[in-house]
Amino acid sequence: MTAISHSLRSSCGRLKDHNISCTRLTSTLSSLVTTNPKPFNSPKPHHHQNQTKPIIPYTQTLKDSLLSLIKSCTHKSHLLQIHAHILQTSLILDSSICFHFLSLVSLSPPFQNLTYSRQFLFQIPKPKAIHYNTVIRAYSISDSPQEGIHLYLDLRRRGLGGNAFSSSFVMRCCVRAKYLLGGIQVQARIVRDGQQSDSRLLTTLMDLYSICGEFDDACKVFDEILHRDTVAWNVLISCFLHNSRSRDALGLFDIMRSESYRCEPDDVTCLLMLQACASLNALEFGERVHRYIEEHGYIGASNLCNALITMYSRCGCLDQAYEVFKGMRGRNVVSWSAIISGLAVNGHGRDAVEAFCEMQRMGVLPDEQTFTGVLSACSHCGLVDEAMDIFDCMSKEFGVVPNVHHYGCLVDLLGRAGRLDQAYQLIMSMDMKPDSKIWRTLLGACKIHNYETLGERAVDHLIELKALEAGDYVLLMNIYSSAENWEKLAELRKFMKEKAIQTTPGCSTVILHGTVHEFLVDDVSHPRKDEIYRMLDEINSQLKIAGYVADVSSELHKLGTEEKGYALSYHSEKLAIAFGVLATPPGTTIRVAKNLRTCVDCHNFARILSGVYNRTVIVRDRSRFHHFRDGHCSCHGYW
Ligand SMILES: [Zn+2]
Ligand SMILES: [Zn+2]
Known part of the structure; x- marks a missing residue:
């Protein structure tokens, strides 16, 4: 006898006045399971399947027993038995049982199966918003968020109302699907339903605008939020970061803590601040965030330590980056990649290669990011042979297929080392289509070594990719200028003037x-x-x-x-x-x-x-x- 049948049997035993005998219950369960052994594969959900079958009545106590069984369910076979049991009894009409079962199959990792939970939802004769919400919520954190949006529309179509939770979950589906129009429609409904004061909902809406690049609208929503919690501030900060306003994002750290708002930054805020500091070279500010992290007990979090390593390296403070790295308890592949990239960007190529070997000795396997770091380290220091060896072993030993960034590092390396023909051959031998960055890298190398013809060829490829930028013209102009080819330089300058091409001013x-x-x-x-x-x-x-x-x-x-x-x-x-x-x-x-x-x-x-x-x-x-x-x-x- 299975554990679940056993449990149900003992529950029955305690209920003397129960109108179903234990034998009947277990046999019902068994027969249901044998006649319908694979509900996971049942393709056709049916809203009123149970109306044609006799519904077994149920009492509160047995219902409670089943609820605790659902909550403690650990095996898939038990889950199927419970499902069969719910279908066979009046429990399919019980909102609470259906909700708990749905939660189990939608959100609990071992059983999570969204197709299955969707089928179960459609088997409920009179579903409520709470049931829909459970499945929509599950879709909002899945890889198919658009399904959640469909379910939300179904919920509205069936006139089941929907509440602030429905809106919040479907809004999260829109964020995940980057579906701005859907979000705007939900917003219109929010306004109609008078849900403006729900801060969480507005925060999600702000996130959607931000992710879809609608910076001003995101800020407008933030202004509308009455109770701005740390989550709302974090969304605003990441909105600034996504829209190249890192400096303003830094300012928010003090504004949110000011007398007017009194909102304490959390670990996510610190992570965002460190990103901003890294991109701005804002060392002093980064050190302040570091102190804040220590004072608030967040220093144990490996993602924050990794961000600190990156921030210090990107501010040119390798010693401090290394201190953080040394002090970490569990160094994962991200930590190693961060320190290797830090060594690379600061010109310590040999140390980066040494760290790369060390991480393997420590039993940490390198990933794509690690290889980008170590190859760029080689390229910054001209370690051609080392880079070639590492590139060789990437897929052979570690199963990491070289991507366009890895090729980019090699092209850069060969280009800087003056082996431009070899770099060009490498580009032509790539399994994937070279992107504009690779051609731009080659163009940069042509500028260093005054390769006029190859430089022009790289420009041709950039034109073909429709990716020529103002900076590329400047590189070509530099090549002509070094070659004292004033005629071509004047021609190019005239062309740029005619096309009104604006170069980025050095800053x-x-x-x-x-x-x-x-x-x-x-x-x-x-x-x-x-x-x-x-x-x-x-x-x-x-x-x-x-x-x-x-x-x-x-x-x-x-x-x-x-x-x-x-x-x-x-x-x-x-x-x-x-x-x-x-x-x-x-x-x-x-x-x-x-x-x-x-x-x-x-x-x-x-x-x-x-x-x-x-x-x-x-x-x-x-x-x-x-x-x-x-x-x-x-x-x-x-x-
Ligand atoms: Zn230098
Ligand atoms: Zn200068």
Whole structure:
């Protein structure tokens, strides 16, 4: 006898006045199970299946016994027996039994089967909103959220009302399906049903607008929320992050805690803040979040530690990243990948490869992300042979199929190492279609090594992919400029002017006491501009004494050498560094973040300045870090 039959039998035994004998009950269960052995595969749910069958009446006590059986069910066969039993008795009319059974098959991991729960829902003769809600909720966290939206429509069509929970769950389905129109329709219904004050519902709506890129609408919904809890703030913060407003997102950390709102950030808030700090190079702020994490006991969470490792590495503070890594109790593959990528971006290629070997010794298997990290480490340091070996063993030893990012790292590596023909051959041999990033990488390498023809070919591929960006024209212009091909340069410039192609202006930022100071080329908008320009002139004359000569190869205009030198002297990173020298005490590290690749001349400038002024200068450009100390750069001129 099965455990469930046994349990039901003993329940029956206790009910002397029960009108079904134990034998009949167990035999009913058995016969139902044998005649209908696979309800999981039954394709046709039926709303009124039970009307044609005799319904066995039930009492409250036996109902309670069945409820506890549902709650303690551990085997699939028991589940099927319970299902059969519910169908055969009056219990299919019992809202509570149906709800608990649905919860079990919709939301409990071992039994979770959404097709099955949907079938059961349709077997309930008079379903209520609560039953629909259970299944819609399950769909809202599944891979087929659109099914939840269909169920919601069915709920409304059948006139079963639906409540704030129905709206909330279907809204989550819309978020997961990124179905903005559906969300707007639900919103209209929310307004009609007078549910505006439900904060959770509005928070989900805000999330939907945010995910679908409707930033302003998301903010409007936030304004409408009366009781803004931490979840609402977190959604607002991620909305800012998704819409390239990381700096404003940072500001929300203090605003939410202010007297006016008194809302405490939680672990999710900290995670979002660390992401913002990493992208903004906002070290001071990141350190504040780190302290907050420690003070509030979140430091044990591995996702926060991984985010801290990434934040510190992306702010150029490898020592602190490593401290966090060392202090972690359970280092998973994400932690290893984070530290490997951190070493990579800061130019410690050999250490990254060593960490890659170490993680394997510790029994942690590398994943796609780890390989991207270690291959990019090799590419930043010119470790061609090591990268080739690692690339080789990826699929053979670890079953990781190289993706477009891995190929991108190799193209970058070969390109930087001057093996451009090999890089081109690698691209042509790829199993997948090369994306624009790969062609752009090759174009960048053509710029470094002055490969005019191959550069033009890369541009052709970018045109074919309809992916040519303003920055690519600049690279091509640089190639023409280095080759002193003024004719083609003028032609390209004319073409860009005709097509009104706007290039992204170079922009460098320095964060001082929490304030972001932003500089563009020839910028005169800073309140201390006079002092900054005076300082820059002084630095220039000091550096010239130390042997600095402007490298004019990056300047695109056809000017005389002296004029070119003048044009280069006000590049954004130079203004930012001059401001750093001016505004911080001697010896303080100057940290600059640049949105584009730094030019050769600015690189020389920072390198020599670090020796002459005895300052560590850390520049993060679009692809990596340069740590300038004592007249040297961590990249050893390889970038
Ligand atoms: Zn420059
Ligand atoms: Zn460098």
